[in-house]
Amino acid sequence: MPGAAVALDFRFETPGADKALADVLRGASVVNATRQTTAPDAQDLFAAARADYGRLLGALYAQGYYSGVIHILIDGREAAGIAPLDAPDQIGSMIVQVTPGPRFAFSRAAIGPLAANTGLPGAFAVGQPARSGAIVDAAAAGVSGWRQVGHAKAMVAAQQITADHRAAQLSADVRLAPGPRVRFGQLQMSGYNRMNPRRLAKIAGFPNGEVFDSDALDRVYLRLNRTGIFSSVALTEAERLGPGNTLDVALSVAEAPLRRFGFGAELSSLDGLNLSGYWLHRNLLGGGERLRLDGAIEGIGGQTDEADYKLGARLDRPATLSPDTSGFVTAEIARLHQEDYTSKRASVGVGFSHWFSETLSGEIALAATTSEVEDRVGGVVTRTTRFRQISLPTALIWDSRDKPLDATQGFYIDAGATPFLGFDTTGTGAQVTADARAYWRPAAFGRVVLAGRVQIGSVLGSDLLETPREYLFYSGGGGTVRGQPYQSLGVNVLRGALSQQIGGRSFLGLSGEVRADLTDKIGAVAFYDAGHIGIDAAPGGEGEWHSGAGLGLRYDTGIGPIRLDVAAPVAGNTGEGVQVYIGIGQAF
Structure with a gap:
């Protein structure tokens, strides 16, 4: 058996090559990779040397060099000239020499x-x-x-x-x-178990009889994949055309486990612990229906003496009106306890979501909401208000990020408008919001990502005190301005002789981050956040600003980063001292 042997002398020479080409060749070399393993033996190095001729030649061709000369010497002998049965038991020296010649x-x-x-x-x-x-x-x-x-x-x-x-x-x-012009034939489905085949075909939206278009086939794949019902989706074109130049396509799916659950946590030194979780049924009635239950408890051990609770349910049915249009029903109950008020809310809704393209989607719904708000000043309830409204929430999301949980390039825009019709003492108007995020990795700084975010909100038509509290805006905390206490910035209104803070009719938020990879797993972040709450509907108008800044660390788990941020106030009078935030995923 060959004995373990590490080359006593190894050289990788690239005469005439610039640094970029030399790095490419070293990266392509099997010998160079093998010699860096823990304990390469002579047999491993010899096999790597024989494989390197093809690898290095391919690397030269890929860069436009077609006159290259490759020599791989093992103790002075050309590796290609050594018969496999004469492989050396020991290796004292290896020289890999690649002369690229001129670039073609x-x-x-x-x-x-x-x-x-x-x-x-x-x-x-x-x-x-x-x-x-x-x-x-x-x-x-x-x-x-x-x-x-x-x-x-x-x-x-x-x-x-x-x-x-x-x-x-x-x-x-x-x-x-080019071959003949082809039309789509039949979709031959297999692999489904609990899924109703008629619903499977409707979700796929296979364009039977239409002129073949590879983009249309991609859309079939995306529709099936985004339902979350299947662990794998494969589309295979028939090798031969059918009668009339038609092309059948075989669809093979594997259904994912019916149920799934997950949880999340975020800890702030001042706001306390936020816990959230969900339970998901992927195929409730066999037609692709997805039932999701979400629950959250926020502010455990925080600055307020009671925590907030929320429980919601959503049932989605894909391909309700068309292959790209799903229907949904929602229900939610929530209790929000703040320093100056407590709100109890319940809502139900029905709507549709539509995918315009792979990156652009929209949603519209009709919702009915009722809430009861108890205002407090100095711990004493000063007013109880009941809000009742019917709303038409709409949203458009344009998402071109490369990685939603840890983006390095692209952008994300979430724009929404919620017209609402109030009853009794509830006003009538509309809430308009926008959340725009952009990410850029400068070529000159390959391990640095610049991230920016702008948030805008406005309430139109409805007076401040007649607007349901869930439509008003606050600033402060991990989702808006880190370093400032959660929802610490609002507007002040008079309750008799006393002043009470509630949300404003407008919001403007600005955030910037510089993210740098220190290692493959660990990253550092420097950030600055600012927020403005206004009395009027125009963002940035009459009102107050506050801001915060800090540093953070990220640890890449492969799914998303674990986040640790330490921030302090920079401007404004809503907070003081250092705050710590721990969570999963980037801040935005």
Whole structure:
């Protein structure tokens, strides 16, 4: 048996290569990776050396180098010349030498025929570096262009690649075969168990009889996947066309466990402990119906002497009006205890949600709400008000984030409007809100992410004291201004000779973070938050500002980061001292 042996002398040489190319070659080398393992033996290193010729050649082609020379020497002998049965028992030295030669440029970059409006990668053009990946990407774009206009069996028919080593140029000519224009045939479903097949087909929204479009097939996959009913979804096109140039598609699904539960926690040194949890049934009646129960207890051990409670239920039915339109029913009861008032609320609603695209969704509902609010000044109840209203909450969400729980690029916009009709002493008006977030990772600072957030809210039409409390705005705490106590900023109203704080008719919140990865698992954050509560409907008008700032740590769990933030007030008179926040996921 070969004895364990670490190369006594290892060199990786790339004469004529710049640092970027040298790093690519080292990263592609199997030998370089194997020698860094805990205890490589001679057999491992020999096998890695024989595999490295192809790996390194592919890496050169990918960067546009077609005249490269590769030598891998084991104790002075070329590894390719050593027969497998003569593999050395011990290795004293290894030298990997890659001479890339000149970088080739495209002298010809042709592909065709192309479907109308096909976009080719800019790297596939005369004069550009002749990377092999550019040819592959151009061929893929050409095939995709034909598939998007109905030619499901489009393929690369031929290619002619010629390298001129004297001129360091590459001629590439790729010929495509579009094939016939195809229509969708039948959807052949399998793998479902409890799911009703008629409902499965309706949710999928398979466009039977329509002209083939690869994007339409992607939409079928997304509809099924976003229901949360299935642990896996696979769509496979038939290898051969059916009668009349129709294409059948096989759908294979695996149903996820029917029930699921989860919980969350966030701890603030001043606001106390917030606990939340949910229970989910994925397929309640066999038609994809999803029942979710949510509960939360907030402010345990916080600055108020009692905690807040909330219990809600929501039943969603996918593909109610169309494959992209779901119906839902909601119900919620809640008790909110603040320093100056206590609110008990109950609401029911019915509505629809619709997916316009993969990133844009909307929702509209009709809801009825009743609440009872006890105002207190100095611990004494000064007024009890009953609010009753019918509302029409609507929302649009545009989400282009790369990772919702820990975004590094993209944006998120949640805009909503809730017109409400009040009865008795309840006013009539509308609440309008917007929450916009953006994320950017500068190329010059690959381990840094800049994150920003703007929150806007306004109550139109309804007078302050006639507006249901859930539509008014407060500032302070982990969701608005860290470093300031939870909902510590509102507006003051007179109750006889005494002043009481309630929510305002407008809100403007600004937040900025600089997030830096210290290691693969640990990150640091510096942040600044500011909030304004106004008496009138115009955000940023008459009212007061406060702000806070601090530092934080993040630990990446693979699902989402665990968050620790330490913040203190910067401006305003609503708080003092340091506050600590612990939670799961980024602050925004």
